Amino acid sequence: MKNYRVDWNLGGIIIFLSLLVAIVSLFMTWIDLGPMTWNGLDQKGYISLLFWIYPLVRLFQNKKIHSIIGIISAAAAIALVLFFLTDLSVDFYVVEFNVTGIGVYVFVVAAIALALGVIMYQKK
Structure with missing residues (x-):
């Protein structure tokens, strides 16, 4: 039987905790229209979790993360969510409202x- 040992530095801990925070944010409000709200699961925000796979x-293999691939993955997650943020503006007559909930910011x-x-x- 193989002995598994977690040997993470601060970066590995941050990666794992960021996944947990992202999962928690899916249950928070992503769209808030007053009496009507939708969370990240309703908005298919779980698709953005795919960028955490690599x-x-x-990290779980205790191998080095190639910086370019890892940064591209993180940048794609940021870009996708920022696109979602900017897309949630509603024009009501002359005034523009942002209906984004707290979950998107988290x-x-x-x-x-x-x-x-x-x-x-x-990784060494």
């Missing part, structure tokens, strides 16, 4: 933490 697989922080964790994770 860093997590390398997800952006998690995606930025993913990028930071990938940069900080250096």
Whole structure:
């Protein structure tokens, strides 16, 4: 039987915690229209979790994360969520409203933490 040992540095811990924060944000409000709200699961935000696959697989294998691939993965997660953020503006007569809930902002922080964790994770 193989003995598994988690040997993560600060970058690895940040990557794992950013995944947990991203998952929690999916249950928070992503769209808030007053009496009507939708969470990240309703908005298919779980698709954005695909960008965590490569860093997590390398992390659990205790192997080096290639910086370019990891940063591209994190940047794609950030770009996708920022696109979602800017797309949630509603024009009502002359005034523009942003109906984004707190969950999207928490997800952006998690995606930025993913990028930071990938940069900080250096395997010997």
